[in-house]
Amino acid sequence: MKAPKILYVCQSCGATSLRWLGRCPDCEAWNSYEEQVVPDERTARTAKAAPTEGAQRLSEMTLPAFVRTGTGMGELDRVLGGGLVDRSVVLLSGEPGIGKSTLLLQICEELGKTRKVLYVSGEESRGQLKLRAERLHIKGDDIFLLTETDVDAILAECERVHPDVMIIDSVQTLTSARSTSAPGSITQVREGAAACIQYGKTQGCAVFLVGHVNKEGGISGPKMLEHMVDAVLYFEGERTHSYRLIRAIKNRFGSTDEIGVFEMGDSGLREIPNPSEMLMAERPKNTAGSCAGCVMQGTRPLISEIQTLVTKTAYPSAKRTADGFDHNRMSLLIAVLEKRLGLKFYENDVYVNVAGGIHLSETSADLTLAMALISGITDRVIPDDLIAFGEIGLSGEIRAIPHADLRVKEAARLGFKKILLPKKNIASHIRTPKGVELVGVSTLFEVLAHLTSKKDVTNE
Ligand code: TYD
Ligand code: MG
Numbered sequence: 001m002k003a004p005k006i007l008y009v010c011q012s013c014g015a016t017s018l019r020w021l022g023r024c025p026d027c028e029a030w031n032s033y034e035e036q037v038v039p040d041e042r043t044a045r046t047a048k049a050a051p052t053e054g055a056q057r058l059s060e061m062t063l064p065a066f067v068r069t070g071t072g073m074g075e076l077d078r079v080l081g082g083g084l085v086d087r088s089v090v091l092l093s094g095e096p097g098i099g100k101s102t103l104l105l106q107i108c109e110e111l112g113k114t115r116k117v118l119y120v121s122g123e124e125s126r127g128q129l130k131l132r133a134e135r136l137h138i139k140g141d142d143i144f145l146l147t148e149t150d151v152d153a154i155l156a157e158c159e160r161v162h163p164d165v166m167i168i169d170s171v172q173t174l175t176s177a178r179s180t181s182a183p184g185s186i187t188q189v190r191e192g193a194a195a196c197i198q199y200g201k202t203q204g205c206a207v208f209l210v211g212h213v214n215k216e217g218g219i220s221g222p223k224m225l226e227h228m229v230d231a232v233l234y235f236e237g238e239r240t241h242s243y244r245l246i247r248a249i250k251n252r253f254g255s256t257d258e259i260g261v262f263e264m265g266d267s268g269l270r271e272i273p274n275p276s277e278m279l280m281a282e283r284p285k286n287t288a289g290s291c292a293g294c295v296m297q298g299t300r301p302l303i304s305e306i307q308t309l310v311t312k313t314a315y316p317s318a319k320r321t322a323d324g325f326d327h328n329r330m331s332l333l334i335a336v337l338e339k340r341l342g343l344k345f346y347e348n349d350v351y352v353n354v355a356g357g358i359h360l361s362e363t364s365a366d367l368t369l370a371m372a373l374i375s376g377i378t379d380r381v382i383p384d385d386l387i388a389f390g391e392i393g394l395s396g397e398i399r400a401i402p403h404a405d406l407r408v409k410e411a412a413r414l415g416f417k418k419i420l421l422p423k424k425n426i427a428s429h430i431r432t433p434k435g436v437e438l439v440g441v442s443t444l445f446e447v448l449a450h451l452t453s454k455k456d457v458t459n460e
Contacts, residue, residue: 005037005038006035006036006037006038007035007036007037007038008020008021008033008034008035008036009033009034009036009186009187010024010026010027010029010032010033010186011029011032011033011034011181011185011186011187012024012027012029012032012186013026013027013029013032013223013224014186014190014223014224015027017033020033020035021033034181034185034187036181036187066085066086066253067085067086068080068081068082068083068084068085068086069083069084069086069111069114069115069165070083070084070110071083071084071107071110071111072106072107072109072110072111073103073106073107073110073260073262073269073271074271074273075246075260075261075262075271075272075273076103076107076246076260078258078260079233079246079247079248079251079254079258079259079260080231080233080248080251080253080254081231081248081251081253081254081255081258082253082254084111084165084206085206085230085253086164086204086206087200087201087204087205087206088206088207088230088231088252088253089197089200089201089206089207089209089228089229089230089231090206090207090208090209090229090230090231090232090233091171091209091211091225091226091229091231091232091233092104092208092209092210092211092233092235093210093211093212093213093232093233093234093235094212094213094234094235094236095212095213095236096212098235098236098237098244099235099244099262099264099269100169100170100210100235101121101123101124101132101169101210102132102136102264102268102269103235103246103262103269104119104167104169104208104210105119105129105132105133105136105138105268106136106138106268106269108138108140108143108167109136109137109138109139109140109143111165112138112140112141112142112143113140113142115142115163115164115165116142116144116161116162116163116164116165117140117142117143117144117163117164117165117166117167118144118146118157118158118161118163118165118166118167119143119144119145119146119167119169120146120147120148120154120166120167120168120169121145121146121147121169122147122148122149122168122169122170122173122174123169123170123173124147124169125147126145126147129145129147130145133145135267135268136267136268137267144161144163149173149174149175149183150175150176150177151174151175151176151191151192151195151196152176152177152195154168154174154196155195155196155199158199158203158205162203163205164204164205164206165205165206165207165208166196166199166200166205166206166207166208167207167208167210168193168196168207168208168209168210169210170209170210170211170212171189171192171193171209171210171211171225172184172189172211172212174188174189174191174192174193174196175188175192176188176191176192176195178191179191186224189225190224190225193209193225193228194228196209197209197228197229209225209229211225226249226250229250230251230252230253231248231250231251231252231253231254232248232249232250232251233246233247233248233249234246234247234248234249241356242263242264242265243261243262243263243264243272243275243356243358244261244262244263244264244269245259245260245261245262245297246259246260246261246262247259247260247297247298255298255299256298258298258299258300259297259298259300261273261275261297263278275300275302276301276302276303276304276410276413276414277414278356279302279303279304279305279355279356279358280292280303280305280414282355283305283355283384285384286381286384287307287381288375288376288378288379288380288381288382289307289308289309289310289372289373289375289376290305290306290307290308290372290375290382291305291306291368291369291371291372291375291382291386291387291388292304292305292368292386292387292388292411292416293305293306293360293364293365293367293368293369293387293388293389294364294387294389294407294410294411295360295361295362295364295365295389296362296364296402296403296406296407299406301403301406301407301409301410301411302358302410303387303410303411303414304354304355304356304358304360304365305354305355305356306325306352306353306354306355306360306365306368306369306372307352307353307354307355307372308350308351308352308353308369308372308373308375308376309349309350309351309376310345310348310349310350310351310373310376310377311348311349312347312348312349313347313348313349315349318345318346318347318348318349318350319349319350319351320334320349320350320351321350321351321352322352322353323352323353323354324352324353324354324358324359324360325352325354325359325360325365325369326361329363329366330350330352330369332394333366333369333370333373333392334350334373336370336392336394336396336444337370337373337374337444339396340395340396340444340445341374341396341444341445341448343373343374343377344377345373345377348377350373350376352369352372352373363391363392363399363401364389364390364391364401364407365389366390366391366392367388367389367390367391367392367398367420367421367422367441367447368387368388368389370392370444370447371388371420371447374447374448383418385415385416385417385418386416386417386418386419386420387411387416387418387419387420388419388420388421388447389401389407389420389421390420390421390422390425390441391422392444396443396444396445397442397443398422398423398441398442398443398444398446398447399422399424400422400424400425400428401421401422401425404421404422404425404428404430405430405431407421408421408430408431408432408433408436408438409433411436412433412434412435412436416436417435417436417437418436418437418439419436419437419438419439420439420441420447421438421439421440421441422440422441422442423440423441423442424440424442425440426438426440427440
């Protein structure tokens with residue numbers, strides 16, 4: 001008899017090797033390789049071949065009807081592409097404590113009105129779940145809770161309950177007797193999740209899989225599930241702030257551009273259908289060092305505010321900190337302002353903060369930060385009804401940005417009267433909303449001209 005083939009699998013990233021390795025060459029984790037027996041190819045092939053339906057002409061196929069169910073959370077429905085598709089498998093990833101369990105328990109209420117929901121938790125006791133459900137005011141009759149980690153036991157319970165929606169919280173707690181590796185290991189997670197997905201697809205049950213990821217974004221486990229599921233949603237936000245964003249990384253039934261915005265409060269997650277308004281509501285009036293900007297979050301423009309504090313330094317080398325803005329990008333923009341406009345930032349400490357705990361990773365926020373910095377160093381207040389966005393190049397040129405029309409529309413909706421944006425964008429015929437002045441700028445000098453006279457800002 002042929003000896004079974006042995007493969008070594010990295011438990012951190014899923015890389016495989018024919019030999020055991022002390023350190024994974026892919027993810028550089030130490031002692032992460034575990035032995036795994038590969039099933040005989042011939043038996044695997046025959047086992048796989050049996051259930052396929054055979055090839056069919058594309059022209060003879062009928063369009064499947066996707067039935068979607070509202071989750072009761074418009075923001076989540078939007079990210080899913082218009083509601084939860086029956087029989088679909090959705091992976092919800094995020095850092096521990098971000099609110100994954102809360103969100104999924106909250107949607108049980110609405111789903112439970114038309115569907116039978118089974119919430120399987122391997123992390124919390126029945127008592128804890130009931131307590132949380134009480135807090136979130138979830139009462140539905142067709143919501144079943146199960147605390148179990150063994151995948152065979154979960155599926156046996158599914159045979160009894162016949163759920164239409166199954167929630168597995170989380171894949172990291174799944175164990176499978178069929179696998180010999182340790183609970184929480186890549187092999188166990190993959191086998192457990194695969195069994196649940198298989199059940200969902202064959203029995204017509206939608207499956208939500210919860211996957212924890214770590215701070216570095218090194219997603220041990222959930223990452224290798226991404227190709228097996230229909231949609232991958234990331235739940236993100238600062239744990240110290242109350243805002244939470246959900247974005248789709250992959251979606252077989254909708255766009256991946258959309259984001260959903262929530263706020264974590266005493267009674268769970270609350271939807272924020274108008275995030276721009278909320279971010280602007282607490283904006284201080286008449287303060288130097290602050291400027292409003294607009295970044296795109298998927299297809300939705302988000303108005304946000306960058307605040308800066310520029311003070312004379314008491315240190316040999318000036319301090320720079322940035323919260324919600326890339327530190328290197330900030331340093332680069334400060335250098336551009338120093339070189340092109342002669343502003344003496346090297347004599348000053350610079351603190352940058354983006355209001356609301358939002359992280360601005362789009363280059364359109366360059367001009368917003370530059371304006372805030374100029375205002376901060378000169379102590380000149382930028383008018384409350386002025387907003388600025390555009391990318392800044394190393395020569396101090398203002399470069400065009402995508403979706404300028406959407407940003408202008410959103411800014412106008414929120415009452416901004418003067419919009420500074422790249423001249424190139426204006427050239428592409430943006431419709432000017434009523435009562436709004438569009439100001440095209442192509443260099444930092446022109447930006448200055450709209451702020452104040454150059455003499456004032458050289459900080460002499
Ligand atoms: P949780 O859903 O348990 O996170 P995850 O499943 O992603 O690990 O949410 C955890 C945090 O949310 C926890 O720190 C407590 C907080 N929270 C509230 O602030 N309000 C609430 O109503 C609930 C249920 C939780
Ligand atoms: Mg949880």
